Amino acid sequence: MPKYGAFISQMITLPKHLSLYTNSIPLNSMAPTPLTKAKQAKQASLHLANLTRTQKDKALLAIADALLQQKQVILSANKKDLRAAAVLVKKGSLKSSFYKRLALDEYKIQEMVAGLKSLVALPDPVGRTLSSLELDKGLELYQVSCPLGVVCFPFEARPELVIQGSSLCLKSGNAVLLKGGSEAAHTNNALYHLVKNVTENAKVPSGWIQLLETREELHAVFGMDAYVDLLVPRGSNAFVKYVKTHTSIPVLGHTDGICQIYIDRAADQKKAIAISIDAKCQYPAVCNSVENLLVHKDIAKRFLPLLYTELAKRGVEFRGCKRTQEIIPVKPATEKDWDTEYNDLILSIKVVDDIAEAIAFTNQHGSGHSDAIVTEDEKTAHLFLDGVDSSCVFWNASTRFSDGYRFGMGAEVGVSTFKTHARGPVGLEGLVIYKYLVVGAGHVVSTYTGKGAKPFTHRRLDKIWER
Amino acid sequence: MPKYGAFISQMITLPKHLSLYTNSIPLNSMAPTPLTKAKQAKQASLHLANLTRTQKDKALLAIADALLQQKQVILSANKKDLRAAAVLVKKGSLKSSFYKRLALDEYKIQEMVAGLKSLVALPDPVGRTLSSLELDKGLELYQVSCPLGVVCFPFEARPELVIQGSSLCLKSGNAVLLKGGSEAAHTNNALYHLVKNVTENAKVPSGWIQLLETREELHAVFGMDAYVDLLVPRGSNAFVKYVKTHTSIPVLGHTDGICQIYIDRAADQKKAIAISIDAKCQYPAVCNSVENLLVHKDIAKRFLPLLYTELAKRGVEFRGCKRTQEIIPVKPATEKDWDTEYNDLILSIKVVDDIAEAIAFTNQHGSGHSDAIVTEDEKTAHLFLDGVDSSCVFWNASTRFSDGYRFGMGAEVGVSTFKTHARGPVGLEGLVIYKYLVVGAGHVVSTYTGKGAKPFTHRRLDKIWER
Numbered sequence: 001m002p003k004y005g006a007f008i009s010q011m012i013t014l015p016k017h018l019s020l021y022t023n024s025i026p027l028n029s030m031a032p033t034p035l036t037k038a039k040q041a042k043q044a045s046l047h048l049a050n051l052t053r054t055q056k057d058k059a060l061l062a063i064a065d066a067l068l069q070q071k072q073v074i075l076s077a078n079k080k081d082l083r084a085a086a087v088l089v090k091k092g093s094l095k096s097s098f099y100k101r102l103a104l105d106e107y108k109i110q111e112m113v114a115g116l117k118s119l120v121a122l123p124d125p126v127g128r129t130l131s132s133l134e135l136d137k138g139l140e141l142y143q144v145s146c147p148l149g150v151v152c153f154p155f156e157a158r159p160e161l162v163i164q165g166s167s168l169c170l171k172s173g174n175a176v177l178l179k180g181g182s183e184a185a186h187t188n189n190a191l192y193h194l195v196k197n198v199t200e201n202a203k204v205p206s207g208w209i210q211l212l213e214t215r216e217e218l219h220a221v222f223g224m225d226a227y228v229d230l231l232v233p234r235g236s237n238a239f240v241k242y243v244k245t246h247t248s249i250p251v252l253g254h255t256d257g258i259c260q261i262y263i264d265r266a267a268d269q270k271k272a273i274a275i276s277i278d279a280k281c282q283y284p285a286v287c288n289s290v291e292n293l294l295v296h297k298d299i300a301k302r303f304l305p306l307l308y309t310e311l312a313k314r315g316v317e318f319r320g321c322k323r324t325q326e327i328i329p330v331k332p333a334t335e336k337d338w339d340t341e342y343n344d345l346i347l348s349i350k351v352v353d354d355i356a357e358a359i360a361f362t363n364q365h366g367s368g369h370s371d372a373i374v375t376e377d378e379k380t381a382h383l384f385l386d387g388v389d390s391s392c393v394f395w396n397a398s399t400r401f402s403d404g405y406r407f408g409m410g411a412e413v414g415v416s417t418f419k420t421h422a423r424g425p426v427g428l429e430g431l432v433i434y435k436y437l438v439v440g441a442g443h444v445v446s447t448y449t450g451k452g453a454k455p456f457t458h459r460r461l462d463k464i465w466e467r
Numbered sequence: 468m469p470k471y472g473a474f475i476s477q478m479i480t481l482p483k484h485l486s487l488y489t490n491s492i493p494l495n496s497m498a499p500t501p502l503t504k505a506k507q508a509k510q511a512s513l514h515l516a517n518l519t520r521t522q523k524d525k526a527l528l529a530i531a532d533a534l535l536q537q538k539q540v541i542l543s544a545n546k547k548d549l550r551a552a553a554v555l556v557k558k559g560s561l562k563s564s565f566y567k568r569l570a571l572d573e574y575k576i577q578e579m580v581a582g583l584k585s586l587v588a589l590p591d592p593v594g595r596t597l598s599s600l601e602l603d604k605g606l607e608l609y610q611v612s613c614p615l616g617v618v619c620f621p622f623e624a625r626p627e628l629v630i631q632g633s634s635l636c637l638k639s640g641n642a643v644l645l646k647g648g649s650e651a652a653h654t655n656n657a658l659y660h661l662v663k664n665v666t667e668n669a670k671v672p673s674g675w676i677q678l679l680e681t682r683e684e685l686h687a688v689f690g691m692d693a694y695v696d697l698l699v700p701r702g703s704n705a706f707v708k709y710v711k712t713h714t715s716i717p718v719l720g721h722t723d724g725i726c727q728i729y730i731d732r733a734a735d736q737k738k739a740i741a742i743s744i745d746a747k748c749q750y751p752a753v754c755n756s757v758e759n760l761l762v763h764k765d766i767a768k769r770f771l772p773l774l775y776t777e778l779a780k781r782g783v784e785f786r787g788c789k790r791t792q793e794i795i796p797v798k799p800a801t802e803k804d805w806d807t808e809y810n811d812l813i814l815s816i817k818v819v820d821d822i823a824e825a826i827a828f829t830n831q832h833g834s835g836h837s838d839a840i841v842t843e844d845e846k847t848a849h850l851f852l853d854g855v856d857s858s859c860v861f862w863n864a865s866t867r868f869s870d871g872y873r874f875g876m877g878a879e880v881g882v883s884t885f886k887t888h889a890r891g892p893v894g895l896e897g898l899v900i901y902k903y904l905v906v907g908a909g910h911v912v913s914t915y916t917g918k919g920a921k922p923f924t925h926r927r928l929d930k931i932w933e934r
Binding site for chain 2: 050277382391393395397433
């Protein structure tokens with residue numbers, strides 16, 4: 001299979017002990033190897049691509065029903081994981097925040113069910129005609145959206161991502177390889193089997209969902225770019241970075257979320273304060289909260305004391321450049337501060353000379369995620385919007401709007417700071433690509449080449465491809 | 468710069484001797500390191516993104532003018548390369564076909580000029596409003612196309628790719644790192660300096676075009692995914708495979724071109740013959756020519772002798788399965804034959820039982836590039852179009868149509884068999900992505916969360932983003 005030929009050479013970049021996965025001998029006679037899992041997913045994906053919306057939505061609703069019916073099974077599996085985790089928390093080898101993310105309850109199950117129902121309400125991302133063109137009379141070209149094929153969803157901690165990852169893939173017609181944290185093994189297994197059984201009963205092709213059980217299995221998959229079309233890691237920045245640097249499979253995600261707000265000299269100070277509070281305090285632990293606040297030198301003396309009062313009473317700790325230190329009582333910011341994602345109630349402040357310095361700072365220290373300018377000056381705003389190379393750039397609005405749901409996508413696959421395929425908040429569109437379908441009546445290329453070549457018409461059609 | 472933090476760890480996958488590129492000490496005090504080149508390109512890309520169409524087109528036309536004016540300089544640089552290559556051809560260490568691809572002449576320069584002029588005629592791929600949405604009253608979201616940033620164009624042999632690669636990048640607002648074959652070093656250098664001087668005079672940001680001079684430099688760049696957004700290798704399949712397996716930068720290209728034609732039992736035999744001749748003989752050396760011909764068992768006895776006569780007189784050599792061998796005098800096809808891209812006048816033929824076998828064969832042995840069905844039966848055609856997982860699927864038309872120009876794209880960046888970002892023939896759209904621009908009036912997320920949350924309107928706007 002030449003299509004998969006790259007696989008062997010890909011393995012070169014993997015640790016040596018993983019090379020045993022290059023052949024398909026199972027590790028033990030019972031358990032399928034990661035290669036077998038990937039091949040089964042690939043095989044299933046060919047059929048999955050042609051499920052109708054009705055079939056896919058029916059299967060999604062069946063998962064929702066099963067979650068409610070088998071709630072007790074899921075919660076008792078979760079209890080096993082929680083008991084083991086509690087021991088680790090006591091020992092100090094697991095953070096209590098991790099324990100919280102691990103825990104499922106009635107409410108979280110309701111949330112999963114709601115998520116499934118909102119996916120059902122979304123239109124099918126597959127089979128949409130993206131363009132149509134007459135190449136010549138009777139020779140028509142259609143660009144039609146289709147699934148990627150196989151998507152791998154590695155995630156940490158939160159077991160509800162079994163449901164989220166698999167349902168996003170099912171709706172978009174992709175097969176899925178899931179890999180959860182080992183701490184949630186019982187819960188992940190229970191949810192995986194629930195989804196697998198329910199969907200296969202609903203005639204989704206067998207093998208479309210696979211569970212990778214160990215970190216070694218995931219590593220082996222990192223080398224299988226012949227079978228796996230996209231990796232969507234969910235978890236800490238360090239985790240996403242780890243994935244990104246260990247695979248040549250395309251990755252959708254973001255490693256850092258270092259966001260800036262620039263308060264221009266022509267800023268409306270009321271808007272500036274409101275946006276700063278929102279972007280720093282509304283939910284500081286997330287990637288689209290602000291880390292560096294830049295302020296124009298002409299308004300720093302008026303603005304910074306106001307900002308200080310409002311944020312300090314909300315518990316924010318400050319770092320600042322020299323000029324900031326002269327205005328408000330803040331710790332000095334080190335060079336490292338400008339490059340740090342605090343994910344916490346900490347804000348670094350820098351006074352800048354002009355819009356050019358604000359843009360340059362943002363492009364240098366930001367992570368290309370979300371940045372905002374506050375100004376009433378349209379020209380300055382456009383300089384910032386054009387000059388900042390980030391996936392989302394805001395004018396007089398909070399960076400916290402960077403989110404698939406707020407952007408009206410219905411479902412969020414992730415936020416990407418990479419620059420190919422999909423960028424910024426990514427909806428189901430991030431899990432599809434397209435194929436070209438050409439319908440002729442015996443047309444051949446030789447008609448259109450060489451002496452006396454017939455010209456193409458290349459006339460735009462507004463036709464929809466009907467399956 | 469956290470944005471580039473992944474760089475160091477990326478280097479792990481590169482050969483050890485390349486690790487010297489991880490610091491920025493120049494190899495010698497005169498020559499910039501690959502890292503310096505990549506950084507300069509990244510810096511230039513931030514400004515390049517905001518050039519107007521007029522500025523870019525003016526620079527493109529200036530290149531065209533300079534090519535005509537400095538024709539003799541280019542051709543005499545080319546002569547130096549050709550003299551050295553001629554010695555290698557004599558020694559037998561270079562193929563004469565390679566020598567041909569190396570050679571420039573008056574006609575090829577005219578072709579480069581024509582290519583530049585057709586690029587000028589194309590609309591700007593940058594700054595297009597892809598969608599616009601009202602999130603709430605006074606809060607608007609725009610999705611606007613923008614350049615990727617830095618594109619690396621490694622290529623073999625053909626020096627005209629210096630012009631093609633740089634002009635495609637310029638039109639799409641991307642900085643470019645070029646790396647040509649060492650056999651064309653004089654020509655590449657002359658063309659590179661021409662483009663660099665002419666465009667920088669036309670106010671394209673300095674540093675936007677960079678020439679990588681050695682294979683080691685290219686290897687170093689493979690690890691710089693913090694600076695380089697896309698690799699577009701042009702050359703042999705082996706070359707593209709090599710690039711793909713040595714980088715975690717996204718790659719646009721195709722490794723294999725193993726295309727199938729399936730002649731269904733309901734095929735119009737006249738169309739089937741014409742399409743087979745076109746797909747095999749019109750230009751056998753290219754990736755979209757057919758390698759495997761599948762024929763339904765019910766018409767094999769009638770069709771194969773006809774096909775044999777027509778193709779044999781055009782010099783085609785045959786391989787066939789057992790059933791084929793019983794009908795026409797062909798060599799036996801080995802398993803390897805079904806997986807081989809001949810790029811030559813050789814055709815492997817297999818008799819299949821039904822459409823299901825034809826689809827399964829195509830998905831197993833094909834390379835996901837271009838495949839065709841010949842049939843008058845619409846239902847069977849749709850099974851093939853839906854079931855074949857390739858970038859282009861044809862019904863009653865030759866696979867040879869798979870091409871950016873024929874598909875009406877104006878310019879072709881490449882043909883991709885990978886499944887993220889861009890697939891099939893790729894025009895300038897393959898070199899752009901988008902950013903989200905949000906305009907508010909002091910809007911904050913806290914308004915839309917928690918108890919009493921205001922709902923979003925998510926109303927489609929049909930507004931164009933004006934810079």
